[in-house]
Each structure stands twice: as C-alpha cells, then as structure tokens.
Amino acid sequence: xxxxxxxxxxxxxxxxxxxxxxxxxxxxxxxxxxxxxxxxxxxxxxxxxxxxxxxxxxxxxxxxxxxxxxxxxxxxxxxxxxxxxxxxxxxxxxxxxx
Numbered sequence: 001x002x003x004x005x006x007x008x009x010x011x012x013x014x015x016x017x018x019x020x021x022x023x024x025x026x027x028x029x030x031x032x033x034x035x036x037x038x039x040x041x042x043x044x045x046x047x048x049x050x051x052x053x054x055x056x057x058x059x060x061x062x063x064x065x066x067x068x069x070x071x072x073x074x075x076x077x078x079x080x081x082x083x084x085x086x087x088x089x090x091x092x093x094x095x096x097x098x
Contacts, residue, residue, distance in 0.1 A: 001032055005042070005062045006070035012045065012059035033060055041066035 004021050005013065019029040036042040042060050050056040062070060 002066065002070035002073055006067060009062040009067045012061050014057055014059060018060065036066065041069055
C-alpha cells in the first residue's frame, strides 16, 4: 500500500483506485487506510467537487512521515531483489556466463 502511494506522493488517490492497484477488497483496504491515517502516515480529505448522483469520496496521500516509512519498507525489498538477482544459479546470473 505504501509503495503504491509513494509512486507519486504528492498525488491524492481514491481508496477504490488504490484497492484495485494493490489487489485489496474494501473490507481490508479501508481499515488499513484508516490505521495509516491514525498513525500520521496518510492524510485524508473529501473530494472538493463531488459528482452529481454519487456521494463524495475520500482521497488519500502520504505525509512526510508516510513517505519516509514507504522508503524504509522499500529498501529491504530492493536489497532482497538485488541479492536474488545476483545469486548463483538464477537466470539473471547465468546470462553473463553464456
């Protein structure tokens, strides 16, 4: 979730859009978004111009603290990915041997 929001941290995102991107249904997604907001990692706002016939929707984006947390979460994943790529016997490490 944090990685999806960190792709463009200044952009406001709809919960529905985030759920589709990360593969979470509303029953899992919205409690996570609420906890992240309660912990100061997300800010939330109501859309300023609701569409007629539809209730206003919440928008979410990372705070500075949330962006730092997303960076922290992503760093081990990047290191793990690089280690996997360079491990002997993996397809990528064998390319140079051909």
